[in-house]
Structures are given as C-alpha cells and as structure tokens.
Amino acid sequence: MTLPLPVRIIPLAVALCASACVPPPNAAVPAVSPVASATQGVPLEGPGLVSAADPRAAEAGAQMLRLGGSATDAAIATMLALTVVEPQSSGIGGGGFLVVGDAAGSVDTIDGRETAPRAATPQWFYVDGKPLSYGEAIPGGRSVGIPGNLRLAASAHNAKGKLAWRTLFQPAIRLAREGFAVTPRLNSILAAASRTGALDPDARALYYGAAGLPLPVGTIVRNPALAATLEAIAARGADSFYTGDNAATVAAKVGTSPRNPAPMTTADLAAYRAIGRPAVCGQYRAYRICGMGPPSSGATTVFAILKQLERFDLKTLGPANPVSWHLIAESERLAYADRDQYLADSDFVSVPVAGLTDPSYLAGRSALISEGSTLPSVQPGTPPGAKVAFAPAPLQEEHGTTHFVAVDRWGNAASYTSTIEGPFGSGLMVGGYYLNNELTDFNIVPDRDGKPTANRVEGGKRPRSSMAPTLVYGPDGKLRLAIGAAGGTTIPAQVAKAIIGVLDWNLSAREAIALPVIFAPGGDVVFVEKGTRLEQLIPLLQQLGHAQVVARSPSFKANAIERVGDRWRGAADPRSEGAAIAP
Template structure:
C-alpha cells in the first residue's frame, strides 16, 4: 500500500485598476487565451500569478487577475474551476482552509471545514456495536459532512473581493457547460477509486462507459448539471447552496444512500458557518511562518518540525547528507506525536495551540533529537496549557485534496487548500458535484485505553485535518513564500520539507517541492519516496538507528509562489499535472 492509504499508528505517517475592468453582474468573461506557464516569473506590480494542480483551474484564477481582481478573487475562481476539472480531489461539495496575507504582513484565516450533523455522536461509525472498517465507512451517507467551501468563499469575497461574485463563476461554468478533457491523473483516479468515482448513477453516467470502465484520458465531458448548479449559485449567492432545493437534495441524498444512509437535515446544512480564526504564527530563523490553526493540525505540526530543527545547521549539512533527512524524520516523529495527542476542533476541546508552538517547549523537544542516533520512542510532550487528558489516537487520513496559491498586483496572497477527503469523496453526487467523506477524518473509534480521544465524532464538530496552507514572510516583512500541498497525513511533512529546501538549502520553490519526501510520523517506521535519492540512503538511515525504512510509491501534489529578486515565481509539483499561470 502507498503513503495515502489508512495507516495504523504502530506501523506508520497561493482595488481594481479601474471600474471599467470589471464586467457588470452576469456578464461573461472573455474567452480564455491558452494558459501561459510562468517559468521565469512575473514582476512585482504585474497583475499577479496563480499556481494550481490543474492548468485549466490556474487559468481561471489568472483570468480574474487579468480583470483587475484580487488574490482572493483568483483563489475562489480557481476553487470553482477545480470542482469541474479535478472532482476527485476537491470542490463545492467539500471544504477547505484559506490564508490571506497582504503586503504589510497582515494574515487572516478562514475555516471552511465541514461539520458533522446534529445527529452525530461518538459511535457514528459503529454498526452492530462494532466500529466499521475505515474503507467500509467511506461510501454513502454516513461519511458526509456539511460542505464549507462556498460559505468560506462568500466570507472571503465579502472581505477582499474586488470583482463581482458572478464573475468568479464564469470560467468554471464554461468548463462544465462546454466540456473539459479527462486528464491522465483523473482517469487514474477513476480507475483506482471505482468504488466512489462511479458509486452514484449520475457519476457513473458522466465518467464511465457502458463497459463500466472509466472514460479514456482526453475524452471531453460536459457536466450540464454542474453548470446549472454553478449558474444558480452565481446568480443567487452562496446561501442558495445551503437552503432551498440544493440543501433538500443533499439531505435526501445522504439520508437515502444505498450504503451507510445517515440523518442529515436541511437545518444542519442551513446552520453551517465559515469561521474566521486567528492565524498560528512563529519565528523560524529570521522568517515568520504563519499557518492554519485547529481544526487543522497543519500550522502546529509544520512549525514544530521546523523549530525542532532550528538548532541544527541544516544548510551546512546539506540536502545530500543522510543526517539531514534523519533529523527531519526525527522532528516529524515528535511533531506528529503531539498532533495525534492534542489536535482537534478547538470549539469542542481545549487545544494548547500556544503551548504547542512555544519556542521554549519546542527547544526542549529538540533536545530529544540526536544527529547521530534515533530516538527509541517518540512520545507526546506536555506543552504549556495542556489541560484535558485525552488519549492519543491513530491518525486518520484525507486523500482527495488540492492546493492552490495566488498573488495579485497589490502584493496580497492567498494560500488555499480544498478537499473532498477521499478520491471522489463519499461517491454521492448532487447537482453534478461530489459530496465529501470528510467525517472519516474523525477517529472512528472514539476512545482508547479508557479515555476519550480529542478527535472523536460529536454533533456540529469539525474533523481534524492535515491541510497546511502556509505563508512565510522574510526579515524585511515581505512575503517570501506561499505554499501548501495535498497528500493526506503526509501534507505537513511535504510542506515542512519544501520550506527547509527554500530557506535552508537556497533552492527555488519548484526544486524544493520536487525534493523527495521522507515521512516518519509514528512508531519506528520511516517511509521514503521510491525511485529517489532517499531510497539509496536507506542503509545510511538504518545505520543511524531507523530499524524499518520502507520505500513507497509517491503520490504528492504541492503548489507554491515565491518572491525572489522583485519577481513572483510559481512552482507546481513535477509529480502532478499542476502549473503556474500568469495573466
């Protein structure tokens, strides 16, 4: 099995220039020109830049920048387009986290994570008194949380949008109405996740042939139902998704699913709110690192990995040195131990966020790391402010995720991670979009060793996430890097590795993202990316005390924009189909 399949704890782990630039409400956006990949960057003060996991979605965001839109406008248009062209990973049937940072360094975050319905409780995923297997819990209604992406988008647009709400939808509507080609990656997802990709008859009719095989890569698909849904939301606003016919259809679909039907009501859907939360920021060397707090585990885990490495001279050790990767693995083990112990929805449990990023606490954790040996065990610490005695639980894992970053002519940036959790989410389709299976990010078994776990299912609660949208500011106070990734529980490891590549090893963001991934979040097992330089380092890592080092096939997808020498430069993971597009 690869990195992204469920892992047992012991075995694992981016003001208008003039009003004339803005189309009137409902006016169509001009037909898109071919996407222009930004290989050498664009100048500060240019319309901006977008990096996303699909060039068609990046082009949708770039169109907004071309019209004088903000980074937030571009991010919303990108999210909507990804609903069409990358349905296996994200969309309006899911949720996400958005970081917005302006040129002065002010960072704001919006939590658009899905919520459990009012009927949910700790044994939500039990049948006949026994917990469902993870794979059995995914298809159908019980795994669906109330989607958050559209209320997130509306809140962000109200705060920082410059173009009309309708304008943001036009590229996605065109892609759905006129058709889009199935990409090779999407085709592979349709083949590998047939249980969810073709679970719903509407989805099967859209993406599979009469032989029940996925349509070939390059096949042009027109999603008329999704086009109609997007047109309605564009005209009527985000609230129309959460009330009326759409909400009734979601509730009925979840409640009558052939597999795992579950009680979700229109009241559950109408009650959903996106929430502004304080960013989690800290200092790493001379840089300010900001991320998303609970229910995301991203900021605290990424920052802990970095801060625990701060006392080591990572630059001098270098990227070709097995000792560097050993240190990264050890820092991961400690950071993930704290993640699994403490992180959950802070509206429901006491999460010691300040303690988890406290420099003195992390300096103490760092002393457990040795350059020449491996820790026998990596246990959670006791950060300042830790009060509730929750049990440490095995990490859950989201797999169908995407990340995109945008910057605009004013120097503002958006770093947005969006997800439907597993490939094609729950498999249920409403109005041409898939509903998420986000509730399987809760701990299916609610307690351990007689104690409750922080991330157990509760009514109205948001499941813990690994998504790690990040903004990094340099010593001059200017944005240096906007980054994030997809890949489930590996996301914090991917993001931290890339940050080390940029800040410590002086790599470009693209080269840092392309670095191989080491993943060591629990027990004594270390995973390294197969077919890379890390695989050749396995004997050296074993000599340092890592008893089990296993090479696994990669399945990663990161995107970034960096600021270098007065230019914005985009970066997309070479393992993916991603691209950076300039207006």
C-alpha cells in the same frame, strides 16, 4: 536531485458575463501573456500569478487577475474550476482552509472545514455495536460532512473580493457546460477508485462508459448539471447552496444512500458557518511562518517540525546528506505525536496552540533529537496550557485534496487548500458535484485505553485536518513564499520539507517541491518516496537507527508562489499535472 518537468500551460479562453466591473459578453477577452513567464518570474507590480494542480483551474484564477481581481477572487475562481476538472479531489461538495496575507504582513484565516450533522455521536461509525473499518466507513452517507467551501468563499469575497461574485463563477460554468478533457491523472484515479467514483448512478453515467470502464484520456466530459448548479449559486449567492432545493437534495441523498445512510437535515446545512480563526504564526530563523490553526493540525505541526530543527545547521549539512533527512524524520516523529494527542476542533476541546508553538517547549522537544542516533520511541509532550489529557489516537490515512495559491497586483497572497477527502469523496453526487467523506477524518473509534480521544465524532464538530496552507515572510517583512500541499497526513511533512528547501538549502520553490519526501508520522516506521534518492539512502538511515524504513509510491501534490527579488515565481509539483499561470 530530481528536477521538475517543465510546467505545462493550457490556455483557456473564457467569455465573461456582464457585470458592473467586467466587460460585457461580447467584449474581447484580455490577451494571455506568454506563459513561460510564470516560472521564470513575473514583475511584482504586474497583475499577479496563480499556481494550481490543474492548468485549466489556474487559468480560471489568472482571468480574475487580468480583470483587476484580488488574490482572493483568483483563489475562489480556481476552487470553482477545480470542482469541474478535478472532481476526484476537491470542490463545492467539500471544504477547505484559506490563509490570506497582505503586503504589510497582516494575515487572516478562514475555516471552511465540514461539520458533522447534529445527530452525530461518538459511535457514529458503529454498526451493531462494532466500529466499521476505515474502508467500510467511506462510501455513502455516513461519511458526509456539511460542505464548507461556498460559505468560506462568500466570507472571503465579502472581506477581500474586488470583482462581482457572479464573475468568479464564469470560467467554471464554461468548463462544465462546454466540456473538459479527461487527463491521465483523472483517468487513473477513476480506474483505481471505481468503488466510490461510480457509486452514484449520475457519477457512473458521467465518468464511466457502457462497459463500466473509466472514460479514456482525452474524452471531453460535459457536466450540464454542475453548470446549472454553479449558475444558480452565481446568481443567488452562497445561501442558495445551504437552503432550498440544493439543501433538501443533499440531505435526502445522504439519508437515503444505498451505502451507510445517515441522518442529515436541511437545518444542518442552513446552520453551517465559515469561521474566521486567528492565524498561527511563529519565527523560524529569520522568517515568520503563518498558517491555519485548529481544526487544522497544519500550522502547529509544520512549525514544530521546523522549530525543532532550528538548532541544527541544515544549510551546511545540505539536501544530499542522509543526516539531514534523519533529523527531519526525527522532528516529524515528535511533531506528529503531539498532533495526534492534542489537535482537534478547538470549539469542542481545549487545544494548547500557544504551548505547541512555544519556543521553549519546542527547544525541549528538539533536545531529544540527536544527529547520530534515533529515538527508540516517541511520546507526546506536555506543552504549556495542556489542561485535558486525551488519549492519543492511531493514525488514519487520508487521501485526495488540492492546493492552490495566488498573488495579486497589490501584493496580497491567498493560500487555499480544498478537499472532498478521499478520491471522489463519499461517491455520492448532487447537482453534478461529489459530496465529501470528511467525517472519516474523525477517529472512528472514539476512545483508547478507556480515555476519549480529542478527535472523536460529535454533532456540529469539525474533524481534524492535516491541510497546511502556509505563508512565509522574510526578514524584511515581505512575503517570501506562499505554499501548501495535498496528500492527507503527509501534508505537513511536504510543506515543512519544501520550506527547508527554500530557506535552508537556497533552492527555488520548484526545486524544493520536487525534493523527495520523507514521512515519519510519530511511530517507528519511516516512509521514503519510492524511486528517489531517499530510497537509495535507506541503508544509511538504518545505520542511524531507523530500523523500519519503507519505500512507498508517491501521492504528493504541492503548489507555491515565491518572491525572488522583484519578481513572483510560480511552482507546481512535477508529480502532478499542475501549473503556474501568469495573467
């Protein structure tokens, strides 16, 4: 088993502005606890814990916990800091999903997914009557959805926040104003994504040198434009992002983009709302699994993968047995086939969520799986409540995204996945932040075989997402695990694999996240993580009937917090630069 590297902690001392519930600017910042405790475990009765894909962002969240903030406060501060230090993956120019649970097991979810402008039509990505390729559709204005993260943050803060709104912004403002170091990951993605990362002159000036090369690792980047944007929102609230100068600038940037200009209006931004959705929960063995419903495909797909495996003795098989990975792949194939057929924005199409998570339906799907053979092909099932027959859509690759989790002194947990979609989103920059390219998560071709697809573009609609922020509750009703991942369509596979690692194989969350990933998205091809023991198992998987097993380089990034006895333990993906930080 490949075990994770030691979690790397980079403390960040941040002076906090005055507010009714935080110290004045000249007050001493609370001392940082020894950071090793984050992975060894911190007491449940302590201030809490944060895990994120960048230690500077995790530290921003931990500061909120030190000040007596809630898990929601910490998650929002982490999201804002990631806007600064992880511009390639997430931020206020994008959207996200938040799953919040309290100590009693009550779970709420907020949908901050981007929406298409009202002018959008099913042929949104067509030029001269022909669809753009996925790569052609990304750069510029046509891929930009109305950002949702700040409306999500405001809604969550109103319901679950304890600190003043402006307090949550101070770590991110300081990072943007005083500067942050370019990490190896940011440098490599800047090099690989120069087409979008440097599309906008402001972005090119910020992240690339005079010769057009990305800034070297260790270079200190200061983003005063973003600091000013964050200061304005901190002072005037989220509405100032969706109205006034910022909204006008966003609409103009999208409409006048040198690549793929598209109609977006200030009315589109002003009309955006984050939506509270019912949590999607189900029972896997003795555990309750809760996640985000449509337009996310995360909860239904994760749960289907798990539930279809429930009749198999995964614990006895263990993580070293190729049969375990064969079974996981077969379950993924079935779950992803249903995902591609049925999942979309439930405000626009009828999504049979109850049917897709119905134990009897999933038992029938499970019956198709065999320990000793492979299904020659997979088709979507017909879950209870499936009223409209949409055509299944071909899988489209997604990239980018980030996930972070927080728990607080009251036992509340926040699992938040945030994204601008591809590396640096659309490549368009406004006020120091990148605008997303989330609309390419819609099906570019709106129909198939003469039938409409559920995830076609429509004005005001939210594109289907793979993001899967998840909470797992134990038999005692207490939180066992808060987890999520980044990596596009692989996200449900990553999350389900990690849950199996913790619940069935008795691994720590760190070990479970570090397990190699197998990804079987509905078709005949199974992908395994290159350079891991799964690559060595390819011949054995082929003997079980998987004719096309392809090893590919990893692009995974998961974060989690688990409860073990009387302690919280943090976990960050060893493939990432992430960290878990205790206040």
